[in-house]
Amino acid sequence: MANTKLKKQNYKHMITTKNLTKKYGDFTAVNNLSFNIQSGEILCLLGANGAGKSTTINSLLNFIEPTSGKVEINGLDVVKYPLKTKTFITYIPENLMLYPTLTAVENLDYFTKLSRKTFNKTELKAFLTEAGLQEEAHDKRVKAFSKGMRQKVGIALAIAKDSKVLLLDEPTSGLDPKSSNEFMELLTKMKNKGVAILMATHDLFRAKEVSTHIGIMRSGMLQKYSKTTDLSLKELETIYLDIMNFKHVN
Amino acid sequence: MFLNNLSYEIKLLKRSHWLLILLISTLVLFAFATFNGEKNVEKRRNDISIMQNELHKNDSIVHSALTKIENGEQLDIPYSQLPTEPMVIGYRHPRLAVMQPEALSFISTGQSDMYTHFKSPTVYGNNFALDYSEMVNPVQLLFGNFDLAFVIIYILPLMIIAFTFNVLSKEKELGTLRLLGAQPIAITRWLLQKMAIRYILFTLITLIVLLLAIGIFSAKAFSEPINVIGLILIIAAYIFFWFVLAFVINIKINNSAKNALALIGLWLLIVLVLPATINQIGNSIYPTPSRLKMINEIRLIKKENEEKQNEIMSEYLRIHPELAQENDDLKLGFWHNYFASEKVMEEKTKPLLAEYDQQLQKQQDLISRFKFVSPAIMMQQALNKLAGTSEQHYNDYKKQVFEFSTTWRNYLVPMLFKNEKITKAKFNKLPKFEYQNRISSDVWINFLGIFLMCPIILLVVTRKQLKDKSAQTLSL
Numbered sequence: 247m248a249n250t251k252l253k254k255q256n257y258k259h260m261i262t263t264k265n266l267t268k269k270y271g272d273f274t275a276v277n278n279l280s281f282n283i284q285s286g287e288i289l290c291l292l293g294a295n296g297a298g299k300s301t302t303i304n305s306l307l308n309f310i311e312p313t314s315g316k317v318e319i320n321g322l323d324v325v326k327y328p329l330k331t332k333t334f335i336t337y338i339p340e341n342l343m344l345y346p347t348l349t350a351v352e353n354l355d356y357f358t359k360l361s362r363k364t365f366n367k368t369e370l371k372a373f374l375t376e377a378g379l380q381e382e383a384h385d386k387r388v389k390a391f392s393k394g395m396r397q398k399v400g401i402a403l404a405i406a407k408d409s410k411v412l413l414l415d416e417p418t419s420g421l422d423p424k425s426s427n428e429f430m431e432l433l434t435k436m437k438n439k440g441v442a443i444l445m446a447t448h449d450l451f452r453a454k455e456v457s458t459h460i461g462i463m464r465s466g467m468l469q470k471y472s473k474t475t476d477l478s479l480k481e482l483e484t485i486y487l488d489i490m491n492f493k494h495v496n
Numbered sequence: 497m498f499l500n501n502l503s504y505e506i507k508l509l510k511r512s513h514w515l516l517i518l519l520i521s522t523l524v525l526f527a528f529a530t531f532n533g534e535k536n537v538e539k540r541r542n543d544i545s546i547m548q549n550e551l552h553k554n555d556s557i558v559h560s561a562l563t564k565i566e567n568g569e570q571l572d573i574p575y576s577q578l579p580t581e582p583m584v585i586g587y588r589h590p591r592l593a594v595m596q597p598e599a600l601s602f603i604s605t606g607q608s609d610m611y612t613h614f615k616s617p618t619v620y621g622n623n624f625a626l627d628y629s630e631m632v633n634p635v636q637l638l639f640g641n642f643d644l645a646f647v648i649i650y651i652l653p654l655m656i657i658a659f660t661f662n663v664l665s666k667e668k669e670l671g672t673l674r675l676l677g678a679q680p681i682a683i684t685r686w687l688l689q690k691m692a693i694r695y696i697l698f699t700l701i702t703l704i705v706l707l708l709a710i711g712i713f714s715a716k717a718f719s720e721p722i723n724v725i726g727l728i729l730i731i732a733a734y735i736f737f738w739f740v741l742a743f744v745i746n747i748k749i750n751n752s753a754k755n756a757l758a759l760i761g762l763w764l765l766i767v768l769v770l771p772a773t774i775n776q777i778g779n780s781i782y783p784t785p786s787r788l789k790m791i792n793e794i795r796l797i798k799k800e801n802e803e804k805q806n807e808i809m810s811e812y813l814r815i816h817p818e819l820a821q822e823n824d825d826l827k828l829g830f831w832h833n834y835f836a837s838e839k840v841m842e843e844k845t846k847p848l849l850a851e852y853d854q855q856l857q858k859q860q861d862l863i864s865r866f867k868f869v870s871p872a873i874m875m876q877q878a879l880n881k882l883a884g885t886s887e888q889h890y891n892d893y894k895k896q897v898f899e900f901s902t903t904w905r906n907y908l909v910p911m912l913f914k915n916e917k918i919t920k921a922k923f924n925k926l927p928k929f930e931y932q933n934r935i936s937s938d939v940w941i942n943f944l945g946i947f948l949m950c951p952i953i954l955l956v957v958t959r960k961q962l963k964d965k966s967a968q969t970l971s972l
Contacts, residue, residue, distance in 0.1 A: 307677065307678050309674075309677060329680045329681070329682065330680070332678060332679060332680040333680045335678060336678070337674070337675065337678035339671075339674050339675070341671060342671075342675065343670055343671025343672050343675065344672065344675070345504075345508065345670075345672060346670075347508060347511040347512060348504070348507070348508070348511075352504070352507070356500065356504050357675065357679060359497070359500040360497065360500065360676070360679040360680070360681050360686075361679055361680055362497075362680070400675075413678075
């Protein structure tokens with residue numbers, strides 16, 4: 247089901263794609279994709295490599311221009327208002343990289359200032375602590391940070407920016423189970439604060455655990471869209487493997 | 497955003513030791529180049545000073561000989577060396593025509609290693625008009641001199657390339673560019689600010705170190721503050737040009753290896769290929785005339801004159817009745833015949849010399865017209881102008897020596913024909929050569945030429961990217 251429209255009047259649509267299509271020559275990376283994510287919702291986009299998950303996120307960040315269709319953040323057209331829409335967004339890529347010779351506090355200070363927000367050192371440290379980064383790491387240069395630690399700085403940025411939208415591209419790949427759990431807890435916290443989250447992932451189990459909605463993409467199309475509570479893990483696994491044309495092994 | 501970028505850019509550059517590396521390398525390069533340039537100028541001053549001392553020594557001998565003659569003493573000197581004879585003074589005791597170095601001569605060797613800085617035009621012969629070249633070590637000519645002009649024109653751009661080639665691509669390769677792209681900033685504007693900060697830092701360090709090196713090794717330069725300001729402005733413009741190129745390449749290519757390659761290619765084109773090509777075109781269209789051929793032609797004219805000596809002398813005295821009037825019993829000797837035929841020679845060789853000079857002038861005009869093709873050419877011209885070592889300066893010096901030789905002859909020849917003797921008083925009043933730097937050291941056109949290229953390049957090449965508030969025109 248490609249054109250599912252969620253309409254909940256009491257919640258604002260924070261992330262919207264309307265018939266989004268992105269073509270590279272003859273290749274269609276995203277095909278007629280439509281969905282809405284409201285405040286306090288997490289949509290997990292599942293799909294194999296090349297399914298169009300990252301292209302969707304890149305369109306929402308205006309890194310690429312849609313061939314047709316619309317993408318909106320907080321009701322604003324991303325193509326028309328690229329800078330305004332980015333004030334609502336925090337983006338955490340698969341491998342969040344920061345300036346290695348700056349400390350965690352300095353990195354956070356730099357990126358928050360780019361978003362025209364200024365905090366003192368105590369406030370910045372408080373954001374890092376809220377994001378789960380140990381205090382002794384705050385003034386250390388990030389070149390020695392693990393991926394999990396760097397992602398915590400990313401979450402601290404979202405907290406500091408008071409972001410309404412969180413875009414995550416494979417955030418847990420390569421994380422150890424502990425860090426992955428911590429990260430999921432942080433996402434739940436952000437969701438509860440009313441942040442709209444779009445997460446592209448391969449991780450079916452984490453998606454089931456943390457999301458409010460699940461979308462399964464294949465060949466640029468949204469093949470299945472459902473509330474997470476409507477599906478058991480078993481059903482989700484079956485549907486996913488079915489869509490991906492994999493044999494289900496009991 | 498600018499202040500945030502400024503403080504973090506300085507922090508990042510400090511932590512990567514870039515500022516220290518830049519400071520040390522500029523310090524070493526500028527100190528050595530200034531020292532080297534000043535040494536060359538010092539050598540030139542010493543050579544001039546040796547010649548001047550020799551002249552003073554010679555003059556005091558002549559002076560004492562004249563005193564003795566005026567006191568009625570008999571001197572055991574052959575007639576051909578008798579200082580009372582105008583031609584002896586004119587031929588054996590010529591004045592020194594010196595081109596002293598300018599206060600900023602140390603910045604650019606220019607043509608100073610090709611041409612002489614002192615000439616002694618005598619009443620006989622015309623070598624002073626023909627031969628100005630110095631014996632130069634060809635290996636030195638091939639590699640050039642390690643002076644400030646070399647450092648500024650050739651090495652500074654390489655340092656700028658090393659300092660800027662990966663400003664954007666490094667962010668991409670490090671992985672921070674996507675995070676930056678997700679912030680509410682226009683990446684091109686952010687990059688522009690980052691480059692502007694680096695430009696300010698680079699220019700400040702370069703100019704402070706340069707002024708420091710000048711202060712230590714050649715403080716005299718500050719006696720010409722206008723020229724020092726001109727030097728500072730033109731260097732700032734040249735650095736700006738290279739930063740603009742680096743900005744364009746960063747935006748257009750955005751891959752460290754390719755950026756470096758493209759910038760090195762542009763460096764080769766602008767600094768080496770274009771100047772050499774324009775020079776070559778100048779040589780092909782207006783080939784340098786053969787000096788040997790000209791000298792041969794002059795010899796032929798001379799020979800022809802010798803055969804018609806009597807006719808020439810009659811004609812000369814007819815044109816210059818003032819030289820014959822009071823001397824009915826004038827005995828015409830070698831010098832009289834020489835000057836008579838020299839006048840004819842002058843008339844006949846004038847077109848030859850003019851043709852030679854015109855051809856060289858056309859060559860230089862062509863190069864001058866094409867100078868806007870390469871900021872390196874404009875820079876070299878400007879630095880040579882400030883240093884007083886340009887081709888124009890040496891041509892003008894040659895012209896001034898030529899003019900002085902005429903003055904020298906005009907002072908002595910009438911004495912020869914009127915059979916007058918040199919006295920101490922007349923010796924003291926001999927014409928003296930004083931070099932005037934008549935070439936303007938104005939570098940405004942070159943400054944504007946280099947400076948105005950920058951917005952043109954920016955607008956023509958990166959107009960689309962500069963308008964882009966998203967990051968779509970850059971591959972993140």
